[in-house]
Amino acid sequence: MPLQTRRRYAGAPENEVRLMVVAPIHPLDTKGRPIILVGLMGCGKTTVGKALSKRTGMPLLDTDAIIEEQIGKPIPEIFAEQGEAHFRALETALLRYLLYNPTPSPAVISTGGGIVVRPENRELLRMLGFTVWLNVSVNALLVRTAKSTNRPLLQNTDRRAVFNRLDAERRPFYKEAAHLWLEASCMDVNSVAVRVCEEAERFFAAF
Ligand code: S3P
Numbered sequence: 001m002p003l004q005t006r007r008r009y010a011g012a013p014e015n016e017v018r019l020m021v022v023a024p025i026h027p028l029d030t031k032g033r034p035i036i037l038v039g040l041m042g043c044g045k046t047t048v049g050k051a052l053s054k055r056t057g058m059p060l061l062d063t064d065a066i067i068e069e070q071i072g073k074p075i076p077e078i079f080a081e082q083g084e085a086h087f088r089a090l091e092t093a094l095l096r097y098l099l100y101n102p103t104p105s106p107a108v109i110s111t112g113g114g115i116v117v118r119p120e121n122r123e124l125l126r127m128l129g130f131t132v133w134l135n136v137s138v139n140a141l142l143v144r145t146a147k148s149t150n151r152p153l154l155q156n157t158d159r160r161a162v163f164n165r166l167d168a169e170r171r172p173f174y175k176e177a178a179h180l181w182l183e184a185s186c187m188d189v190n191s192v193a194v195r196v197c198e199e200a201e202r203f204f205a206a207f
Helices: 045-056 063-071 075-082 084-100 119-128 138-144 159-177 189-205
Strands: 035-038 060-062 108-110 130-135 180-183
Touching: 035 045, 035 119, 045 060, 045 108, 045 189, 060 063, 063 075, 063 084, 075 084, 084 119, 119 130, 119 159, 130 159, 130 189, 138 159, 180 189
Parallel strands: 035 108, 035 130, 060 108, 130 180
Antiparallel strands: none
């Protein structure tokens, strides 16, 4: 399974993709292991992941994007055609793959919000690297996902009720899967990235 760590760079011709070389502001010795971000939809995994990637020079991977690329379909289509249980099995397969086939250089990994639902995924997340739960209030999640149209669990529904339910159901799962629980509702992206780097440094120093 080839993992995409390549991105288009600003100003590149339409059909050209090159390796993006970023000068890290704060390189981290993670002993080859990744930093993984978990949390509900809209909690900022992608945004924080980008900031962490820029800060550390580690490439950013996204489990949803990898699954979409491997299956060749967008997530809403996978949910509609194969069902949520199938999607969860794909997430497990990907975590196992990442555990047994580490990426060439350590990565920041942003995950889908429901990756913690399966017990084996929670165990895999703890084994894989340093896992961080971005804990954000339901009010903030509602604001941040207000314009979202590509999340099957938020389609044609009372979003507040969905978030309240997911928050109650998944809170214990995030706590179990993550090494760091970060109350991030009122933090700006860079402060979150700085804090995650500090904690990651402490975590990996123990190995
Ligand atoms: C899901 C979250 C989504 C995506 C899928 C299911 C969930 O990812 O994996 O729509 O169950 O919470 P994001 O958290 O990146 O939106």
